[in-house]
Amino acid sequence: MLKPMLACALILATLLALPLPAARGRAGATSPAPVPAPEDVLGFRPGDDRKLASWAELVEYFRRLDAASDRVMFEELGRTTLGAPFVLATISAPENLARLDEFKEIQRRLADPRALGPHAEREAARLIGRGRTVVLITCGIHSTEVGSTLSSALIAHRLASSDEPEVRRILRETIVLLVPSLNPDGVDIVKRWYDRTLGTPYEGTSPPELYHKYVGHDNNRDWYAFTQAETQLTVDKVHNAWRPQIVHDIHQQGTHGSRLFLPPYMPPVEPNVPRQLVEGYTELGLAVARSMLAQGFKGITWDSTYDAWTPARAYSHYHGGVRILSETASARLATPVNLKFEELRSREGYDPQKPSANFPVPWRGGDWRLRDITSYMTTAAFELLKHAADNRERWLRRFYEVGREAVRPRRRGELWGYELRPSSKNYLFLLQALHRGGVEVEWCRTGRRRAGASEVAQYVSLAQPYGGFAKALLERQRYPDLRDAAGHPVPPYDVTAHSLSLMTGVEARPVPAPFRCREAEWCDDNSLPAYAVGGRVGLYKSHVPSMDEGWTRWVFEQQGVRYESLGDRDVRAGNLRAKYDAIVIPDQSPRAILEGHRKDTMPEEFTGGIGAEGVEALREFVERGGTLVALNEASNFAIEQLKLPVRDVTEGLKRTEFYVPGSILRTVLDTSHPLAKGMPRESFAWFEDSPVFEAKGDAPARVKVVARYPPAGSPLLSGWLLGEERLRGRAALVEVGLGAGRVYLFGFRPQYRAQTLATYPLLFNALTQ
Numbered sequence: 001m002l003k004p005m006l007a008c009a010l011i012l013a014t015l016l017a018l019p020l021p022a023a024r025g026r027a028g029a030t031s032p033a034p035v036p037a038p039e040d041v042l043g044f045r046p047g048d049d050r051k052l053a054s055w056a057e058l059v060e061y062f063r064r065l066d067a068a069s070d071r072v073m074f075e076e077l078g079r080t081t082l083g084a085p086f087v088l089a090t091i092s093a094p095e096n097l098a099r100l101d102e103f104k105e106i107q108r109r110l111a112d113p114r115a116l117g118p119h120a121e122r123e124a125a126r127l128i129g130r131g132r133t134v135v136l137i138t139c140g141i142h143s144t145e146v147g148s149t150l151s152s153a154l155i156a157h158r159l160a161s162s163d164e165p166e167v168r169r170i171l172r173e174t175i176v177l178l179v180p181s182l183n184p185d186g187v188d189i190v191k192r193w194y195d196r197t198l199g200t201p202y203e204g205t206s207p208p209e210l211y212h213k214y215v216g217h218d219n220n221r222d223w224y225a226f227t228q229a230e231t232q233l234t235v236d237k238v239h240n241a242w243r244p245q246i247v248h249d250i251h252q253q254g255t256h257g258s259r260l261f262l263p264p265y266m267p268p269v270e271p272n273v274p275r276q277l278v279e280g281y282t283e284l285g286l287a288v289a290r291s292m293l294a295q296g297f298k299g300i301t302w303d304s305t306y307d308a309w310t311p312a313r314a315y316s317h318y319h320g321g322v323r324i325l326s327e328t329a330s331a332r333l334a335t336p337v338n339l340k341f342e343e344l345r346s347r348e349g350y351d352p353q354k355p356s357a358n359f360p361v362p363w364r365g366g367d368w369r370l371r372d373i374t375s376y377m378t379t380a381a382f383e384l385l386k387h388a389a390d391n392r393e394r395w396l397r398r399f400y401e402v403g404r405e406a407v408r409p410r411r412r413g414e415l416w417g418y419e420l421r422p423s424s425k426n427y428l429f430l431l432q433a434l435h436r437g438g439v440e441v442e443w444c445r446t447g448r449r450r451a452g453a454s455e456v457a458q459y460v461s462l463a464q465p466y467g468g469f470a471k472a473l474l475e476r477q478r479y480p481d482l483r484d485a486a487g488h489p490v491p492p493y494d495v496t497a498h499s500l501s502l503m504t505g506v507e508a509r510p511v512p513a514p515f516r517c518r519e520a521e522w523c524d525d526n527s528l529p530a531y532a533v534g535g536r537v538g539l540y541k542s543h544v545p546s547m548d549e550g551w552t553r554w555v556f557e558q559q560g561v562r563y564e565s566l567g568d569r570d571v572r573a574g575n576l577r578a579k580y581d582a583i584v585i586p587d588q589s590p591r592a593i594l595e596g597h598r599k600d601t602m603p604e605e606f607t608g609g610i611g612a613e614g615v616e617a618l619r620e621f622v623e624r625g626g627t628l629v630a631l632n633e634a635s636n637f638a639i640e641q642l643k644l645p646v647r648d649v650t651e652g653l654k655r656t657e658f659y660v661p662g663s664i665l666r667t668v669l670d671t672s673h674p675l676a677k678g679m680p681r682e683s684f685a686w687f688e689d690s691p692v693f694e695a696k697g698d699a700p701a702r703v704k705v706v707a708r709y710p711p712a713g714s715p716l717l718s719g720w721l722l723g724e725e726r727l728r729g730r731a732a733l734v735e736v737g738l739g740a741g742r743v744y745l746f747g748f749r750p751q752y753r754a755q756t757l758a759t760y761p762l763l764f765n766a767l768t769q
């Protein structure tokens, strides 16, 4: 039965022979425009040597595709950090596109079986029978990995234009959500640089700036704190709107390893990733790999290099969907390379020069060009889509089973949930992250009394669809002590800790028993604590892009800290005290700070670092009463170059002796020091490639310890730590006097990825001294 409005539209459309809005093209009286090929709009075939498209050209291609094809629906979801359109193409059979709301509703109901009613299994079977496999394909989060955004146009074109039976089946059985770039700003940053250096000795180099305004490559570490505009748009408007069963995240890796990585991931798997998803990504990754090997593609590996440890890269693993990461070998942006077999180098878990169970057919070397990259990428994407179509019911059933297991009532002896104690103002940040990740938070009376009234606290039950996401953020990580055959620690792919509760300083107490509460009313007050920073602040910015520099800018701007960026030339020019009260050097290797890009590796204006001149300028700045703040690795730059009476006790230690690859460690603050003013005595350090300080024997009076690792017990709060005895009683943050000024050496990242809110005050206090 038609609703009156729709009936009206139908009559009108029949009279005027207009296409109906929900079925564009199908009922069209005029013959539709032919489906344009990418080269018709871009002027070249994606994958051609030395050709990149601008973001505006790519958006135009998708607009034209949308206009010409009844299989493509293209929309702008919002704006990027720099104001570009952030877009999504939804591709499916026209009859599916006319029923998108219905399919979204099926996804929503399967994801949360609590509301399926008394005959849940029967209802689930009915929904599974009616649903489609929802596949999200995300491209271009890392903008120097240029192949995937170009491939998105090729994938969309084939889906929009082909009459091959396998493409028709894909369109019928799946809904493809295609994000041509998760970082559109970077598409243009990289293209501008590539075009500028094309035909010069610097063709194919990476730009001397971050390819995302604030966070560069770390944009793919933001999938649980959700700080950046692009992450928020993708989560709110794609993931949470659709809850895809499969997410295909297309990346590129280095030039010298395998030609293609596919899941399964190497161990460890983060314990909150449901076993059904581990089975799912194993099955799908291997199916794609086998079918590509059968087609003659070489150099494919799995179960190597990339782990599944963190929600930072894998939102879907905590939201009912598998993440199929693919990593194709890179050329030099769009410029071909030639590789000899002997030049191929081992990475974690395989040797590209030797066949093995997870690397059966080596690639023999030779030319490697953008066309190879787009060919591996588009083939993998279509093999994945075929599996999604051929196994539609299986994917939907798996999705439902993940949801059913997530919401099952907890048994006695199991963990029921967490009680959150609003022990700091950063509480709201954590609540927002949970809320955005689909976690329900409840208000409960605790039974305790405070100020005459019964106390109310907030609880997170684990028996809810995204309880596993909450647990991953609220518990402490215990990273397994993985060793290779020689007994050396196996490095994680990224870091080992993601306890957002610890990083925000919010107490999350495990609740071992049932509780009954009412659902929270979501409060949109997201005001975070503001810090008064009065002085004139300079922030060092190298031409060797530092993500920590970008995060620092982001944190400063969010917190209202006024600053100016200082380049190498500005530092070398000296007279810094006249302009600044405090200068911050973000986390960066001492060599990059001192030397920058080496001569002849980049156009000259981007070469050279601070140099000896800059070091003298910084010394003069401090001696005249300035404050120099060095973060993490930059502390070693300050120690070496300013000859500070401090040493890094971890220098020269082997990994078997001391290893902390991204962990949260306990520290004790001297709260009488102005840096730790108003902070709790117990704090923490985000430790990753970090120095550990000790005053040199002859000058301890010049060195004041602000934070140190506890003298007894393990300092490990979350993650992985080998060699804890090296840390005991040692300093994590020191003040060193120099002339009329001071240097603050942070042996950690107090503003790590805009997540360690609880240690922000140490940094901000340092700027006001």
Ligand SMILES: [Zn+2]
Pocket (backbone or CB within 6 Å): 142, 145, 251, 252
């Ligand atoms: Zn990447």
